[in-house]
Amino acid sequence: MSVRLFTSESVCAGHPDKICDAISDAIVDAALGQDHLSRTGIEAVVGANQISLLGEIKSGASIDFEGVARSIVRELGYSEPRWGFSDQSPVSNFIHQQSPEIAVGVDGDGAGDQGMMFGFACNETENLMPTPITLAHALTKRIDEARETHELPWLRPDGKAQVTVRYENDKPVAIEKLVLAVAHHEETEPKQVREEAIEHIIKPVLELFKLKPPASKDIIINGTGVWHIPGPDSDAGLTGRKIVVDTYGGYARVGGGAFSGKDPSKVDRSGAYAARYIAKNIVANGLAEQCEVGLAYVIGQPKPLMRTIDTFDTSTVGQNKLEAYTDELIDTSVKGIIKTLDLRRPIYRQTSAYGHFGKAGLPWEKIV
Secondary structure, eight states: OOEEEEEEEEEOTTSHHHHHHHHHHHHHHHHHHHOTTOEEEEEEEEETTEEEEEEEEEOSOOOOHHHHHHHHHHHTTOOOGGGTOOTTSOEEEEEEEOOHHHHHHHHTTOBSSOEEEEEEEETTSTTSOOHHHHHHHHHHHHHHHHHHTTSSTTEEEEEEEEEEEEEETTEEEEEEEEEEEEEEOTTSOHHHHHHHHIIIIIHHHHTTSOSBOOOGGGEEEOTTSOOOSOGGGTSOEETTTTHHHHTTTTSSOOOSSOOTTBOTTSHHHHHHHHHHHHHHHHHHTTSOSEEEEEEEEOBTOSSOSEEEEEOTTOOSSOHHHHHHHHHHHOOOSHHHHHHHHTOSSSOOGGGSSSOSSSOTTOGGGOOO
16 A cells, blocks of 8 residues: 655635735726726735835726726735735725736737746545645645634634644555644633634534544644734735645645736746646546646747647547546637637735635636
């Protein structure tokens, strides 16, 4: 029997980096909602009592950048200035017009940047994602739900989950270790935090997965003991810094660029979505048990310089049939991806937490 362990992590929607992703993607949606040809490369930075917006835009939309940023911060639960960061924190706006040297390439339906992207799928879970990252996302989403519904009124925004899964003969069978970090009210004792987090967060999630649960000693909650001050006052945030969380939890290769803040002409985003679309449909249609698709582009050119399909010796058909299937599934030119997946619309805010893949309703998750 071959045995291996694999660990993935996820972060809550109120994590500093995810605040930035949410702001950036909310601006993308605001632009595309008014002008579907908008081009954006929006970066946000948050720190102690500070929100900064940077990057580029080319759009006919009229956007209240400061208003968008404040509404996202408020939506994510940061309404208490005493935490050192809130929807009342100062906003600095340094967004400028897109460089004409970038625009000229995109105007000809070329890629908005160079880079390599990877997409992955496997038959471990119903959403054809790896088990460790699926579990980690489920836990962070449950943390946020317990806070938003006041089921656990002592919870504050921000949090993390980390899961170590035991594989036997390449099949997930057990959870070896489980780590949660949750920000909480000062008057809530660590013992209460642990007991109620296990009962209201961990148990409901683990019931959804047919895996051996971890022993009590292998569940770690708030490794330093307490965590009272959530968010950017404790740790600054930046758009695009959680790319491993956003993709496959380290289980598959990661491309060179992040997603949030970018319109679909930026192949960092659209190319990664196309690669997932191909990989997922190959697995969903029984052509392989797992699949990784790689794409590479150069700025200003419409078609990829590279396309690879790796099924790790799990395919049920030959490589030529996989290539032919992919050709019929999607045109991997920039224009072809945007058209097939209908990406010029405001759908991106929902991707800024709990990963960009494995979510029902997103066009790159559609099985055909």
